[in-house]
Amino acid sequence: MKTHKLSNSRRKAFIGVIFLLPFFIHFAIFQIYPFFSTLATSFTNANLMSLTQKFVGFKNYVSVLQDKLFIISLKNTFIYLLIDGVGVVVFGMLMALALNKKIRGLSFFRTTYYIPVLVDWTIVSIVFLFILEPNFGIANYFLRELGLPTQKFLTTPKQALIIIAIASVWKGVGYYAVLFLAALQDVPETLKEAASLDGAGPVRIFFSISLPHMMPVVVFVVLMAFIGSLKGFDQFYIMTSGGPARSTTTIMYYFYEVAFTNMNTSKGATIAILFTIIVLAFTGTQRLLSNKLSGVEGVN
Amino acid sequence: MxxxxxxxxxxxxxxxxxxxxxxxxxxxxxxxxxxxxxxxxxxxxxxxxxxxxxxxxxxxxxxxxxxxxxxxxxxxxxxxxxxxxxxxxxxxxxxxxxxxxxxxxxxxxxxxxxxxxxxxxxxxxxxxxxxxxxxxxxxxxNSIQLIYNKQMFRDAGLDPEAPPKTLDELADTAVKLTKRDDDGNVDVFGFEIGMSTDAHWTLHAFSPIFWGYGGEYQLEDGSSGFGTDAGVQALSYWNKLVNELEVSPSERVQDGFVSGRIAMMLDGEWNFRTWREEYPELDYGVTTIPMPSEEVVPQIPLxxxxxxxxxxxxxxxxxxxxxxxxxxxxxxxxxxxxxxxxxxxxxxxxxxxxxxxxxxxxxxxxxxxxxAKAATEIMQMDTIVYDAIQQVINNGADPAEALAEADVQYNDLLASY
Missing domain, CATH: 3.40.190.10 (Periplasmic binding protein-like II)
Structure with missing residues (x-):
């Protein structure tokens, strides 16, 4: 029997592959296969109520792109993205700056602000529903006590999307604050002290020294925050089910409704593919812009 | 190896x-x-x-x-x-x-x-x-009935053994049962129409009123029947209760009936066991859903x-x-x-x-x-009509226009089926 002795480096590489294999198997089964299966389904008339399906070409794509609700859901998604995505970045940075100060009880505040991140969306949504109940909720109770007009909150299309976005900012801001805080603490004190000796104030120090130094983390946070916003689903499902009057129907919610409530899997798959293309285009553009701004080749 | x-x-x-x-x-x-x-x-x-x-x-x-x-x-x-x-x-x-x-x-x-x-x-x-x-x-x-709090009837000087039988009586009774504070804020709603974030349930509550006015989901020629007079009358009635008389919340109040915030509501027998076990003091009555007139034979979604x-x-x-x-x-x-x-x-x-x-x-x-709530593409139909109802109740749209839009969407759906 002929045996082959592997060189040391090849053996190490082989062991590396063995260790990576479980991930690749998982990735292939739960990411690659579903993606191509979804892509294939989008070209059929598959329906959960039907055991057969046939190829229909681009019919589903034409149907989805002409669908008024798809356009509404796109619009809602981007409004939500603007409020939530920008909100968590701006407030995350402000919170990080506040938490970077040497104040008494700092650990308590850091922990407190992070707690909403750990709470599941289901619980957050139910609590918000109780607070914002338009007739008997706590929020309107306080507004009445203060002599202010009561609000309809989640039951009016004028406010529902904005309120959910604000709830998302409240829930997510702690996570991004921690990332910003770590980056802030990485800024060399010597640079800030030198700038201070040269007469720079805190604002100037932040914009001229801290922010450029933090830019890779800022780029990462912006990317993650925006992707997180685009993927939002639980809060819409629990708090409003896409209503009232479609004002909170985002793409993810619309995809769910079409594929699983209406059982139209082929149209649902088409929405998923179109959404993937939009997210890829969006994140690709954002990365290009961010790389130019931060002067780095890529952020991982 | x-x-x-x-x-x-x-x-x-x-x-x-x-x-x-x-x-x-x-x-x-x-x-x-x-x-x-x-x-x-x-x-x-x-x-x-x-x-x-x-x-x-x-x-x-x-x-x-x-x-x-x-x-x-x-x-x-x-x-x-x-x-x-x-x-x-x-x-x-x-x-x-x-x-x-x-x-x-x-x-x-x-x-x-x-x-x-x-x-x-x-x-x-x-x-x-x-x-x-x-x-x-x-x-x-199961089907759905009008369920009402008997004690609240007594407190309002109403006979709990004579619940409303017509939609007009229902609205009158709801007005009498609604309680407001000195500033006009509602403490107790006389009636809850049953709108929720669940399209299917909302249509379940809307249907008996719609059918009571003579409506059908699909007309004899198979086209959508929501934009008919029956649909407009039913939705206008809902709108009157919520936005004109303000005797019903626009959406269901969580545990509103058992907490005494709601005096009457449309709901079903699946609650009875829970109420018996968890709210033994709750004194409630059950009756057939009121119709536009006593001559109309009720039709209740099963x-x-x-x-x-x-x-x-x-x-x-x-x-x-x-x-x-x-x-x-x-x-x-x-x-x-x-x-x-x-x-x-x-x-x-x-x-x-x-x-x-x-x-x-x-x-x-x-x-x-x-x-039976039978119709072609029932789940999607529910959502289309639900959107129209929300447009009217939550967004101030005209019932006839909202239901005409629902007709367009449902007819498109039927054509693609």
């Missing part, structure tokens, strides 16, 4: 093995899927044990958790993957679509069909009849579960034996008494148990008014 391949094989088997549905119990001859409130499970298991004693056929009862839609998704996914239990409980509204898709089998040619069917309430069986063939037998049924046999299931004859058993008089009365679901046999009304349980008697008697 052999050891390595053995390792790979074991690993692969473990991975693949975890994907195989694990519902087959040892020695089980029949697989029976039940769904809904887990409190029902023990009663269904006991019922199957009685079946085993009688026939010698073992039954493995599998409880499926989740709401209607989730259970339906699981079921259809299982069937699509090529496996199916012998008997399944499915929501009434899905049966027709499943029959048309060939997923479930007709029961007509199975032994003892006519005799078993004869005792069941006809209105509860009808939704399972497609092209003259019966695809399922109801195992439990709900409940139906036992069906998947087309690909084996041993259909024994599967049907199980269905006959669970829909027999004795078993239906047992389920009713255990409050796991109201039976669906018309001959049950004579049972003395109902004279001691008046609210259940009213619900069972109301089943003669049951009407």
């Amino acid at each position: 052999k050891k390595s391949w053995l390792g790979y094989f074991v690993t692969a088997s473990f991975v693949l093995g975890s994907c195989v549905p694990a519902f087959a119990a040892d020695g089980a001859a029949l697989e029976y899927w039940i769904a809904g409130d887990p409190r029902r499970t023990p009663a269904y298991v006991e019922s199957c044990e009685r079946f085993t004693e009688k026939t010698g056929i073992n039954v493995n009862v599998v409880e499926e958790a989740g709401d209607n839609t989730q259970i339906q998704q699981k079921l259809l996914t299982m069937i699509a993957s090529g496996s199916a239990p012998n008997v399944i409980q499915v929501d009434t509204m899905y049966v027709a679509d499943m029959a048309k898709a060939g997923i479930i089998t007709p029961l007509d040619d199975l032994p003892g069909f006519e005799e078993a069917k004869s005792g069941l309430i006809e209105a509860e069986v009808l939704p399972s009849v497609v092209d003259g063939k019966t695809y399922g037998f109801p195992i439990r049924g 709900g409940g579960r139906v036992c069906v046999i998947p087309t690909m299931a084996e041993d259909k004859e024994n599967g049907f034996e199980l269905i006959k058993h669970v829909t027999s008089y004795d078993e239906q009365m047992a389920y009713t008494k255990d409050e796991v679901g109201l039976g669906v046999r018309s001959d049950m009304l004579d049972d003395s148990w109902f004279s001691e349980n008046e609210n259940y008697r009213i619900v069972l008697d109301d089943m003669k008014y049951s009407k």
Whole structure:
């Protein structure tokens, strides 16, 4: 029997592959296969109520792109993205700056602000529903006590999307604050002290020294925050089910409704593919812009 | 090297093995899927044990958790993957679509069909009849009623034994029951129309009023019927209660009835057990949903579960034996008494148990008014009309315009079907 002795480096590489294999198997089964299966389904008339399906070409794509609700859901998604995505970045940075100060009880505040991140969306949504109940909720109770007009909150299309976005900012801001805080603490004190000796104030120090130094983390946070916003689903499902009057129907919610409530899997798959293309285009553009701004080749 | 391949094989088997549905119990001859409130499970298991004693056929009862839609998704996914239990409980509204898709089998040619069917309430069986063939037998049924707080009636000087019978009386009574503070803020709503974030439930509450005005989901020519006078009248009535009289909240108040925030509401018998166990002091009455006039025969959307046999299931004859058993008089009365679901046999009304349980008697008697929420693409139709209702109630749209838009969308959907 002929045996082959592997060189040391090849053996190490082989062991590396063995260790990576479980991930690749998982990735292939739960990411690659579903993606191509979804892509294939989008070209059929598959329906959960039907055991057969046939190829229909681009019919589903034409149907989805002409669908008024798809356009509404796109619009809602981007409004939500603007409020939530920008909100968590701006407030995350402000919170990080506040938490970077040497104040008494700092650990308590850091922990407190992070707690909403750990709470599941289901619980957050139910609590918000109780607070914002338009007739008997706590929020309107306080507004009445203060002599202010009561609000309809989640039951009016004028406010529902904005309120959910604000709830998302409240829930997510702690996570991004921690990332910003770590980056802030990485800024060399010597640079800030030198700038201070040269007469720079805190604002100037932040914009001229801290922010450029933090830019890779800022780029990462912006990317993650925006992707997180685009993927939002639980809060819409629990708090409003896409209503009232479609004002909170985002793409993810619309995809769910079409594929699983209406059982139209082929149209649902088409929405998923179109959404993937939009997210890829969006994140690709954002990365290009961010790389130019931060002067780095890529952020991982 | 052999050891390595053995390792790979074991690993692969473990991975693949975890994907195989694990519902087959040892020695089980029949697989029976039940769904809904887990409190029902023990009663269904006991019922199957009685079946085993009688026939010698073992039954493995599998409880499926989740709401209607989730259970339906699981079921259809299982069937699509090529496996199916012998008997399944499915929501009434899905049966027709499943029959048309060939997923479930007709029961007509199975032994003892006519005799078993004869005792069941006809209105509860009808939704399972497609092209003259019966695809399922109801195992439990429900409809919705007007449920009201008797103490609040007394406090408002109203007779709790004379609840409203017409929509005008309902609105008047709701005004009398509504309580406001000095600033005009509502403390108690006289009535809750039943709108929620659930499109299906909202249509469930809207339909009896819509039907009461003479409306139908689809007109005789098959087109959408929501933009008709009946639709506009029904939606205008809802709008009046919420936005003009302000005697109903725009959306359901969580636990509003049991917390004393709601005096009357549209709801069903599935609450009775919970209220008896958790709110024994709650003094409530049940009556048939008011109609536009007393001359109008009520039409109430029926709900409940139906036992069906998947087309690909084996041993259909024994599967049907199980269905006959669970829909027999004795078993239906047992389920009713255990409050796991109201039976669906018309001959049950004579049972003395109902004279001691008046609210259940009213619900069972109301089943003669049951009407299936049957329409093409029912789930999508629900959503389309729900959008129109929300446009009016939450966004100030005109009922006629909103329903005309619903007609356009539903007709588009029907054209693509």
